[in-house]
Amino acid sequence: MKPLSGAAIERLRETIDRPHAGDRYDVHEMLGRGGMGSVYRAHDSILGRDVALKVLSTDADAAALASRLAREARVLARLEHPGIVAVHDAGVLEDGRPFYVMRLAHGKQLDAYAMSAGRGDLLRVFLGICDAVAYAHARDVIHRDLSPANIMVGEFGEVLVLDWGVAKVAGESAPSLSQSSAVGSVTTADGVVIGTPGFMAPEQASGGAATADTRADTYGLGAILRHLCNAHGADIPRPLASIIERATALNPAERFESVSALADDVRHFLDGERVLAHREGILERGARLYKRNQALILLLLAYAIMRVTILLWRGI
């Protein structure tokens, strides 16, 4: 046999890593690789559809990672929402690696989407993220690692919140981990610091991940909103800046009381209504009211001018 080329070596390495998930799933190319596992496109021969198969792919502490992958599958299984990827199946491969099968999501990572979308579209996508996270909170699940890397936007602006591997479920003990969840995430062996720098709530960064509540996700969403608003380099409107400021307040008690409240305030901004997080001045209020009711004001103004003109003409 002739010596293997560099390309052949890389493909053979992929071949070794590629999971063999029984007769049901025909595993194809790798779609992505994270700190915990790799995701492959696979074909479900029974239901005749393409799916995504996530399998453990790194070592370090295989048992802890395996437990985390299993936990992620269980968390996802209890969340049925269009913004959260659905789990179809789970199991253990012949070689001992755990896996789970989920809906194959098509789309772009939030960062890539933000490069080509306008502010209005970005804010509507942000509201989609809030909806998914608020739904999870209603089912006692806190994501704890919200960041642009964990959000995908589909062709029609639909949102998927991914990577629930470090999610906390009320009433369950928080996962004790020693690996990073996504690129840039930081965790400790005690499971104390969990999240992505820049998007992680201060109470998580200072070692309180186990006791962090839904307001930690509110902080993450606020940081994502700031990231989206900065995507185009333009100045952030003051009401929006106030929303970000309140969502990312260092003291959790000063943040929005819920993700729904945060989303409502963003909707207020989009609809030209008063943003509750923002204390607006008289001029600012006038400008907002004018912008919101521009047609009506111009109509009334035109009517007034016409009346004055008629009166003046009759007076002459």
Add this chain to the structure above:
Amino acid sequence: MTLALVAPWPRGESWRVRRFPETRVSVVSALASDDAATRERATAVVIAAYRTPVIAVLQRRWDLSIEDAEDLAHDFFAQALARDWLSRYDSGKGRFRTFLRTCLLAFAATAHESANRQKRGGGFDHLSIDDAFAVAVDDEITDTFDQEWTRSVLSLALDALRRDCEEHGRLSTWQVFEAYDVEGNETDNRPTYAALSKQLDIPATQITNYLNWARRRFREHVLATLRELTASDAEYRDEVRSMLGVTVS
């Protein structure tokens, strides 16, 4: 829902990843055997795995021709066997791969210096390998050695898979794997399942099964080769992770 080949999802957090079967013993450990024949057999396995990386490093580091590099590699392994160098590997100090590479560089540097000295009327020095792990090594040389070692391990595993297929009367399986996963990768022009089916006179529906079987066995042979070429569980896991990026426990 999941079919028979896949085990049921484990309950509870206490579940652990299963250990891969240890099908071969460590030849690195056998290098220190009291039995001379065992040591010699183990050295032969080490030479088979490391010959190509050793030659590549000698060529790269001292700009030798392939013939000169092969001769020097032969001298290196002959000296290693005669002087029992490899049995002095201490797994507590690092990987066997690192130890061997450093021994090689020390040997080659000494041989190079001796060659120059002989030109000036001097003789051959004894090689000291006591501080083998402490020798600083150029990154480029390290990369060359590691890449060639990966190539060597994969080639050994491919040979083992081919023999495996022959012994189990699965020549067609080997042919499918070779055409699709080995030669197809070389040319970046993989044959289609239909073309393979026609070429090898196999039902197209069987191609996936053949590939799955061969890939699974190939993976097992790679892991078994790594198990053979490492001295401890920790070194084995370390090598698997660094070379393949796959999980073992």
